[in-house]
């Protein structure tokens with residue numbers, strides 16, 4: 001095995017750290033089972049290996065401390081993956097003397113260093129998060145989830161935090177708009193997707209939005225849908241319990257952050273005007289299920305499935321929506337091939353580098369000149385669209401756009417892989433893709449209503465992707481015009497970049 005850092009990079013007093021091969025040290029190791037053994041400990045490229053006892057990946061280490069009573073002993077804590085769950089494990093290692101112990105600790109800290117948040121100018125550091133908790137989100141358990149799953153991780157990783165409980169609709173936006181972004185390393189949001197959206201909206205409204213949009217936003221899944229937290233875990237290959245609590249896994253992302261960019265899209269609707277959006281915009285059956293399921297909120301995330309069963313039993317009468325759908329297509333063969341890959345497929349079928357991402361570019365010099373503070377979203381998004389110029393709703397779509405008319409069961413525009421934590425809708429979708437996906441079901445192409453029913457109830461397994469009538473079209477802009485007078489939910493959208501954890 002090769003050494004991953006050049007000789008001389010480490011403490012010169014500790015000869016064994018300068019070994020040409022794997023860095024090794026003979027130590028006494030005590031595991032949680034209180035077994036004391038003399039073993040060789042190896043520092044590999046990505047992990048520390050404790051002889052034959054086990055190994056911790058550097059990225060999973062949350063704390064390295066010296067024993068208060070004995071300066072020769074290091075205590076190393078990590079949250080390791082066991083049976084697709086994160087569990088805390090501790091190793092005590094005893095070195096020959098206090099100096100070796102200090103050098104060993106410094107080396108471990110160097111290898112597992114917490115990265116500077118991208119909105120922080122160079123040479124500044126911090127270790128504090130602002131935590132927003134919506135006590136009414138999901139099944140009103142956000143506070144309980146915070147206390148039992150998140151606080152222990154943040155405390156053990158010595159992450160400082162301030163907690164604010166949101167008090168009303170729009171509070172998250174107000175907080176993000178006024179936040180002193182020099183004071184925090186990021187904002188952790190313990191809630192459903194709605195409060196995350198409010199925070200991003202607040203950052204977009206700021207005059208220093210270019211820098212504010214680099215403030216990391218961590219979603220701790222406290223709602224019933226939690227599409228963003230699930231999409232983030234899926235993109236990062238972090239196992240998560242789709243039908244259970246996965247707050248620990250998300251909290252660890254705050255303790256050991258990587259900063260992924262998230263694309264924010266621009267939506268214009270007839271009734272609500274211009275808005276930012278980063279998940280999905282739905283029209284027809286899926287929207288009806290989402291809205292109708294509010295009555296089953298007490299049931300948690302299965303509320304969507306309960307409402308779906310009721311609506312599906314009434315097909316086709318409840319879901320025939322006449323519309324004109326116009327879109328700017330992306331005709332890319334690789335992209336098209338990937339649209340029907342399932343979350344359960346081995347990750348390599350997506351392609352080796354499919355889920356690779358470039359971290360958000362950190363601020364280097366002084367803050368860029370602030371933009372105007374009172375801009376409308378229309379102004380803010382001007383010139384940022386991947387699709388080039390997208391006409392406003394009162395203009396015709398360009399001739400090169402495709403236009404289809406028909407009776408649809410639903411039309412969905414999605415920018416993330418999951419519609420909810422247990423709904424892996426389009427697994428190939430990445431968080432910062434320049435394209436998003438138009439998915440629809442046209443009644444003309446459906447053999448029978450039972451096929452729609454079967455397709456809908458198998459989204460949690462990813463089997464909906466097997467149905468040929470489930471159309472997936474990569475686009476960079478789209479417009480949906482209802483042709484009957486029912487409340488319209490969306491009209492079109494396109495991309496804009498934003499950084500987050």
Ligand SMILES: Nc1ncnc2c1ncn2[C@@H]1O[C@H](COP(=O)(O)OP(=O)(O)OP(=O)(O)O)[C@@H](O)[C@H]1O
Pocket residue numbers: 134135136137138139166167168169170171190191192193194195196198222223224225226
């Ligand atoms: N204290 C509060 N009282 C009422 N509404 C609030 C409060 N705090 C935040 N909100 C609003 O609640 C909205 C929905 O919250 P959020 O997405 O966090 O939970 P949720 O809708 O319960 O999630 P899910 O739909 O996944 O169950 C937010 O957009 C915000 O406007």
